[in-house]
Amino acid sequence: MTQEQREITYGEKAVGLTFNPGNNKDVDRCKKAFANIIDNMNDLRDSTHNPEVKRMCSVAITEAQTAQMWAVKAITWKV
Secondary structure, three states, X not given: OOOOOOOOOHHHHHHOOOXXXXXXXXXXXXXXXXXXXXXXXXHHHHHOOOXXXXXXXXXXXXXXXXXXXXXXXXXXXXX
């Protein structure tokens, strides 16, 4: 199955993996790394019954999204 044929993951949606108008390979690599982290936290959140673990996973996902946005800003910063 090719990249175009599969459904994108929660993490890929969360980081906007398909949005990279400059086709920057570093942006793509960064977003993929954060998507993987977010997918891991989402899987843990879905698999636990502990409400505190669910909350921590949600916070981690939010913070990873924020870090990813700042990382992309740093990668694409033009002086």
